[in-house]
Amino acid sequence: MALGARPDGVRRHNRSALLRRLHTLGPGSRTELAAELGLNRSTIKALVDGLTEAGLVTERAVAPDGTAGRPSLLVSPRPESLCVLAVDVAVERITVAVVGFGGRILVGRHRRAQRGDTEPGAVVDLVAAVAGALSLGGLRPAEAAVSVPGIVRGADGLVHEAPNLRWSEVPIGARLGAALGLPVAVGNDADLGALAEHRRGVARGVGDVVYLSADVGVGGGVITGGLPLRGSTGHVGEVGHMVLRPGGRLCYCGCRGCWETEVGEQALARALGLPSDASRRRLVTELRAIAEGEDTDRRLGEYANWLGVGVVNLVNLLAPELVVLGGLLAELPPDLVTNVESRARDRSLVGRAAARSVRIRPAQLGGQASLLGAAELAFERVIAAG
Ligand SMILES: [Zn+2]
Incomplete structure (x- = not known):
């Protein structure tokens, strides 16, 4: 116990830590929970008993590896x-x-x-x-x-x-x-997409992540050292408005040549030869057809180029281990993503310094x-x- 800490404050802190562990990682035995949270057996027993009494968890005995032996008690969150x-x-x-x-x-x-x-x-x-x-x-x-x-x-x-x-x-x-x-x-x-992918998706366990999502607009979320990057005002990650093509298309933000004008939903529709107001479903259908064929380069080469230019900038700036592609970007053909990944590794100073280890992966949680x-x-x- 920290000097001066009140016992009920410590108990509440420990209870929150246990709730967070169960919420994020799921069921665990009392022994595992005690070890992970750095608590002794009697403390974890008291905490689990309290949560059981409040109806928040259930405990059931499971034999280790299905073999005979002393069963341990598995503590599971009750979702409802x-x-x-x-x-x-x-x-x-x-x-x-x-x-x-x-x-x-x-x-x-x-x-x-x-x-x-x-x-x-x-x-x-x-x-x-x-x-x-x-x-x-x-x-x-x-x-x-x-x-x-x-x-x-x-x-x-x-x-x-x-x-x-x-x-x-x-x-x-x-x-x-x-x-x-x-x-x-x-x-x-x-x-929030970055937070979810970091907690429960493809970026689980990865400390430095950039999450990019394109729908109508293009946005980004940054996790650095395991924590969300907030900036002085709480507003960071407006990566869609990095100006990458001076003199390019006019963006609603007032600038010309924002990344969003080259890789957002309308840009993708343009690259696919579809009307600018094509539905999301139509875009996805077209992308899946391309992924099954062999003409990704011909049809989406320029789009991939602009996606790569932006990603190289982000890798130089933030040195992520992983770039997660969300929203429509999660539907891009795998060979296009591989090309952008190669470029991020080879053309960014940071990518080269990090032994070409930066990875680009589609989001795992999809539209959720x-x-x-x-x-x-x-x-x-x-x-x-x-
Ligand atoms: Zn803009």
Whole structure:
């Protein structure tokens, strides 16, 4: 115990650490949990007994390796006992889900939205209606969090700007909180995608990660030393607006030649010879057809070039071990990704210095990354409260 620490403070700290361990990594034996958390046997027993009594975990005996021997007690989180409401507001789709202790989606619903028709009041009403329907099963979320494709002030959930939703200075955290009767945290979609892939996806266990996601816009989330990079204002990762092609296409942000204008959804549609408003489904179908054929270079060579230019810059700047491609980028043909990876290794000073070890991989959580990241944001607050 630290000098001056109050016993109940220590107990709460240990309880939060145990909840976090079970939520993130799943079941473990008492022995494993004690070793991982640096606690002695009697402390872990008291903590587990407390969680069992509160209905948060179950314990069952399992024989080691299925052989005879002294069974150990496996402590497992009970998903329905502690849950949060996660919301993903995307340009064409709004998703609401209840996510349980342990990170699994217990129940969820999608609603399609018309592009440019996601007025904040309508979004609040829709989320409240869907959340009400989801809670009929007796699930009682403790907190909520929402993912938004925009610049978010984390402290109070104000969305400064979400151009693709046409939102400006929208206090979505406060408005949703009032409608749901729950505390609501708000995060940027790419930051939350990075968080989810780091906790539960392809970037699990990797300390330095750049998550790139292209939908209508292009965003990025950065994990450095295992922690999200926040910057002085909480707004980092607007990688879509790195100017890579001076004199290029005009971007809505006011600059010309932003990376987004070369690798965003519209740029991909252009590269594929599809109309600029082609649906996501059509883009994905076309990308999968290309992946099965052999003309990736011919059809997407220039697109790959611009993707590579941006990735080389990011590798030089941030030296990630892993670049995760999310959103539409997760659907790019594997040989295109391999080419971009080779370029990131060979053409960046950092890539060469790091023995050409930087890897580029598609996201593992697919379209659910931002939603699951929102759930993690909400769980962080629940777990910290013990
Ligand atoms: Zn821009």
